[in-house]
Amino acid sequence: MKRAFAIILSAAMAVGAVAGFTVTAQAEEKVTVRILTRYSNPDNAREKYFMDKVAQFQEENPDIDLQDVSISDEESHDTLFKTSVAASDPIEVFNFLGYAANLDYVQNGVITDISGELEADPEWGASYIDALFAPVDYSAFGVDGIYGMPTPPYGVCCFYNAKIFEELGIEMPESWEAIEAAAPAIIEAGYIPMAFGAKDNYRAGHFLTALSMKMYGSDLNNALISGEKKWNDPEMLGLVQQMQDWYEAGLFGDNNLAYDANGELAKLEGEEAAIIFSGSWNIGTINGASNISDIVCKGFPYFESKPEFKDAWMGGPDDFMSMSSQPGDPDYDATLRVLKFFTSDDYYLGLYEALGGAGTYPINFEKTIEADALTTEFNDYYSVATDMIGEIEQFSPMTSLMDLVRTEVTTIFSGDSAEDIVNRIQDEVDYYNDSNA
Amino acid sequence: MFGVMSKRKKFEALLVSLPAFLLYSFVFIYPMITVFRLAFFKWNGIPSSPMQYVGFRNFIAVFNDRKFMIALRNVGIFILSGVFLIMPVALFLATVIQSKIRVKRFFRTSYFMPQVISRTAIALMWYFLLYPEGGPLATLFQSIGLGHIDVNFLGSQKYAIYAITVINAWTYAGFNMLIFSAGLTSIPNEILEAAEVDGASGFKRFRYITVPMLKSSFQIFILNAVVGSITTFEMVYVTTGGGPGSASEVFGTLLYKNAFTYNNYGYSNAMGAFLIVASFVASILLRKMFAYSDRK
Numbered sequence: 020m021k022r023a024f025a026i027i028l029s030a031a032m033a034v035g036a037v038a039g040f041t042v043t044a045q046a047e048e049k050v051t052v053r054i055l056t057r058y059s060n061p062d063n064a065r066e067k068y069f070m071d072k073v074a075q076f077q078e079e080n081p082d083i084d085l086q087d088v089s090i091s092d093e094e095s096h097d098t099l100f101k102t103s104v105a106a107s108d109p110i111e112v113f114n115f116l117g118y119a120a121n122l123d124y125v126q127n128g129v130i131t132d133i134s135g136e137l138e139a140d141p142e143w144g145a146s147y148i149d150a151l152f153a154p155v156d157y158s159a160f161g162v163d164g165i166y167g168m169p170t171p172p173y174g175v176c177c178f179y180n181a182k183i184f185e186e187l188g189i190e191m192p193e194s195w196e197a198i199e200a201a202a203p204a205i206i207e208a209g210y211i212p213m214a215f216g217a218k219d220n221y222r223a224g225h226f227l228t229a230l231s232m233k234m235y236g237s238d239l240n241n242a243l244i245s246g247e248k249k250w251n252d253p254e255m256l257g258l259v260q261q262m263q264d265w266y267e268a269g270l271f272g273d274n275n276l277a278y279d280a281n282g283e284l285a286k287l288e289g290e291e292a293a294i295i296f297s298g299s300w301n302i303g304t305i306n307g308a309s310n311i312s313d314i315v316c317k318g319f320p321y322f323e324s325k326p327e328f329k330d331a332w333m334g335g336p337d338d339f340m341s342m343s344s345q346p347g348d349p350d351y352d353a354t355l356r357v358l359k360f361f362t363s364d365d366y367y368l369g370l371y372e373a374l375g376g377a378g379t380y381p382i383n384f385e386k387t388i389e390a391d392a393l394t395t396e397f398n399d400y401y402s403v404a405t406d407m408i409g410e411i412e413q414f415s416p417m418t419s420l421m422d423l424v425r426t427e428v429t430t431i432f433s434g435d436s437a438e439d440i441v442n443r444i445q446d447e448v449d450y451y452n453d454s455n456a
Numbered sequence: 457m458f459g460v461m462s463k464r465k466k467f468e469a470l471l472v473s474l475p476a477f478l479l480y481s482f483v484f485i486y487p488m489i490t491v492f493r494l495a496f497f498k499w500n501g502i503p504s505s506p507m508q509y510v511g512f513r514n515f516i517a518v519f520n521d522r523k524f525m526i527a528l529r530n531v532g533i534f535i536l537s538g539v540f541l542i543m544p545v546a547l548f549l550a551t552v553i554q555s556k557i558r559v560k561r562f563f564r565t566s567y568f569m570p571q572v573i574s575r576t577a578i579a580l581m582w583y584f585l586l587y588p589e590g591g592p593l594a595t596l597f598q599s600i601g602l603g604h605i606d607v608n609f610l611g612s613q614k615y616a617i618y619a620i621t622v623i624n625a626w627t628y629a630g631f632n633m634l635i636f637s638a639g640l641t642s643i644p645n646e647i648l649e650a651a652e653v654d655g656a657s658g659f660k661r662f663r664y665i666t667v668p669m670l671k672s673s674f675q676i677f678i679l680n681a682v683v684g685s686i687t688t689f690e691m692v693y694v695t696t697g698g699g700p701g702s703a704s705e706v707f708g709t710l711l712y713k714n715a716f717t718y719n720n721y722g723y724s725n726a727m728g729a730f731l732i733v734a735s736f737v738a739s740i741l742l743r744k745m746f747a748y749s750d751r752k
Contacts, residue, residue: 098716105501105721123719127505218611220699274588276611276700418500419718430701433613443522454498454517 049084050353054361055113056089056340057096064303066091068373069361076360083353093221104129104343111354112361115167115341117154118413119244120421125157125166131342132164136355144168146364146382151336154409167339168362169381173299174334174401175229175319178393182313183210183293191315194323195233198294202270205293211272214292217432218279223262224425226296228410229319229333230258236331237408244414250424250448251441259428260437275432287314299334299401302393303377316393318400331406336381417451488732494725501721514726524727527705530617530692531685534706537621538681545629546677547670550636564637568630575627579694582623586610613703616696620704624691632677639673640666675746682742683735707731 054073058066073087088110090096096114103110109129115121124130137144151169184191187208192198202212216222231239235254242248243255265271272292278285284301286292288308296319297305305314321329340362344354360366367382376388379401390398408414412421427440461469495514497507518524553564570578588594588608597605606612609619643666651661689708692698698709707727715724 094717101501101716101719105503107503123500123502123505127500127502129502129504274606274608274611277588277608419714419720422713422717426699426701429699430613433611433700433703435613435701446522450517454513 049082050350051084051086052111052350052353052357053086053088054357055096055100055110057091057093057114059087059089059091064374065370065378068370072361072366072369076357080356083356085357109343111344111350112340112342112357114170114338115155116338116413117167117336118409119160119416120413120418122157122160122162122416123418125162126160128345129343130166131345132166133168133342133358134163134165137165140359143359143363146384148172148381148383151381154336154413155339155341167341168358169336170338170340171300171367171379171381172335173337173379174332174397174404174407175225175296175298176397176400177213177294177296177317177319178287178301178305179294179315179317180287180290180292180310180313181315182310183208183290191317193317193320195320196323198270198320199265199268202268206269210290211286211292212270213272213294213296214278214283214286215266215271215275215296215432216279216281216283217275217429218277218282220422220425220429222280222283223428223431224410224412224421225298225333226262227258227424227428228408229296230262231255231411232331232333232406232408233319233321233328234258234325236328236406240408240411240414243411246452250445251438256437256441259431259440262428263431263437266431271432276429284308299379299397300337302391302397303374306377306391306393311393314393316396316400328406330400330404332401332404333408333410334401334404335407335409417448419451420448423447491725491728491732494721495729496722498722500719501715502719507722510722514722515730517723518726518730521710523702523705523710524707526702527707527710530704530706531688533617534621534624534685534688535682537618537625538685539678541621541625542629542632542681543674543677545625546632547636549629549633550640553633554637554640567633570627570629571631573627575690576694578623578627579691582619582695583610586619610696611700613700616700616704620692620695623695624688627691632680635676635680636670636673639670643669671750675742679739679742682738686735686738687731707734 056069058069060066061070069089070087073085076083077085088099090099100110100113104124115124115130147169151172152165155166155169157164157166179191181191183205187201187204189201189204190197192201198212205212215226228240231254234257239248239254243250248254266275280297283292283295283297284304287295287305288310290310302316305311308314318330319332340358342354342358344351348354364382367380368384371380371384371388376390377394379394379397410421412424424444427435427444430440431437494507496509496511498510498514499505499507549563549567553560553567557563585592586594586607586609588606591607593607594603597603597607609615612619647665647669648661651665656664687708688706689712692704692706692709693712696704698705698713707730711724711727711731714720714727
């Protein structure tokens with residue numbers, strides 16, 4: 020009995036050892052590549068498409084262990100990436116924001132220069148819109164190369180509920196002057212003229228940049244970044260003051276700090292808001308709204324007194340798919356394969372078809388799908404843009420500036436004065452400049 | 457301790473304690489030394505980026521930061537709320553579950569429940585509770601004619617920190633109830649019964665017997681409240697993230713933002729070093745105060 024037991028045990032151990040060896044050998048062959056995007060919500064068509072493509076890649080590439088560590092929340096996404104960098108184990112493929120604010124990552128070799136790979140494989144990237152590469156071109160800082168592939172571009176635009184305007188007998192206002200004139204009647208009827216979900220502090224940052232473009236074009240952005248203008252100079256003070264005046268006049272409704280960007284969409288669908296300022300990234304979601312037939316897309320309102328900036332936009336390249344593995348690293352080839360897969364023409368063509376042509380894309384397609392009404396309306400405005408920039412703070416090497424401006428401007432909704440807000444921003448900018456002099 | 461031990465015994469004792477010492481050093485001492493070391497450098501968190509020695513500049517920046525003063529004030533509010541809000545509530549709850557009522561087990565579980573709920577779930581729950589458009593509190597206020605009061609306290613620069621202290625009290629009262637409950641259990645019944653026989657009223661028994669005999673529980677509570685307030689982070693982070701503006705910033709949120717949002721690791725480590733020192737000094741001072749009070 021003892022002997023039989025010993026034999027069984029030995030056999031089990033031998034099988035276990037062989038199995039263990041097999042598993043280890045397989046594991047050794049596989050190269051692990053992590054991918055970090057902000058696509059983790061299966062209810063969103065664009066994100067679901069990405070998740071399906073991850074599954075497809077995993078199936079087609081058994082030699083690569085592709086781990087999707089994506090997370091929708093922007094702050095969590097950034098923290099995950101930054102901690103991986105600080106721990107000397109940067110995530111291999113990720114969304115990179117580009118611009119001067121992220122120059123450190125490029126200068127210190129965290130982001131791989133893919134210009135050589137693009138040259139070696141002319142088909143990869145050939146269909147991309149060249150202008151979208153500008154934020155990952157750091158030649159102005161003495162760093163050559165290309166540091167990522169653009170993701171779909173965006174534009175800050177507005178969505179109107181045409182039914183509300185029809186009911187009130189008001190023409191949909193496209194300028195700030197017209198919105199100011201229409202606001203009392205809209206408020207009187209119990210609607211919010213323009214919903215502003217300030218719980219997400221990026222809403223304030225987007226609004227401020229979009230507003231500055233309509234008032235000054237990109238001149239103010241350039242002057243602020245070069246230091247020629249200060250944040251508490253009359254120009255920026257005037258813009259923040261304008262936002263505050265509109266808030267106090269009820270243009271943005273109330274309880275703004277209690278709801279976020281999704282709340283804005285809910286107010287549009289729930290017929291509480293006549294207008295929301297949003298962006299092209301929400302076209303797909305709004306297309307699924309129960310009252311889609313009432314929704315119209317228009318450009319961000321302009322100033323009648325500034326017709327020269329009517330077509331100046333906040334928008335352009337959103338972020339980039341970049342990689343951290345360097346030539347010679349054991350996982351370089353696998354990482355490059357992952358990057359190419361998720362930035363290929365096929366990937367975007369599939370997305371284009373999956374979304375029925377809705378939204379914007381970083382590449383030019385040979386075939387055209389007849390897009391939905393919102394996309395068509397958006398493109399009518401977007402295609403005539405004369406000047407376009409991302410959020411002002413992205414152009415500054417001061418990493419904290421974006422959060423600072425967004426957070427401070429949001430305090431309009433909790434009673435801070437415009438003057439205090441711009442003074443606090445300038446104080447921090449001065450301190451940064453002194454520390455880095 | 458080792459004086460009466462043989463050399464062999466001493467060696468064995470050292471050998472046995474070595475793993476614990478190494479583990480402690482690895483997870484506590486080493487990171488702490490690293491925090492103090494990095495506090496003297498300017499660094500963006502990228503390992504390949506050179507660290508620039510800046511002396512005490514990060515500490516000076518911390519103490520000159522407007523937000524540091526806001527955090528200091530908020531930590532003070534947290535400590536006061538611990539003493540004046542959590543302590544009486546926890547003591548009251550402890551007396552309830554130590555009383556002879558029949559459903560005390562139900563109360564004990566109910567009071568402790570918030571302690572085991574995820575902080576994020578708690579934040580979400582309170583967010584909806586305080587939601588100004590149709591939220592339960594807003595509806596209640598409306599029904600009693602107080603509809604003009606803006607219940608979105610977490611979105612108010614003036615009231616956000618107070619709202620957080622209430623949420624904090626709701627969350628931690630149950631845990632502190634256990635501290636006081638343990639203290640109450642240790643009071644011999646004979647003393648209370650003797651006082652009762654002597655004609656002492658319920659209040660007098662509480663004031664002259666229960667409270668003095670709970671001294672060590674109070675000491676544990678106060679130590680936890682002070683050190684916990686200095687190092688508080690998660691409750692503020694999940695409810696307001698330190699906002700609106702910087703109204704509810706505490707040291708922990710400042711540390712987090714400077715490291716992970718602003719890539720300002722030197723400043724962040726200076727803040728971390730301050731937190732370690734402040735917690736250490738606070739606990740030493742409190743222990744000395746307690747020891748002095750015990751001797752009196």
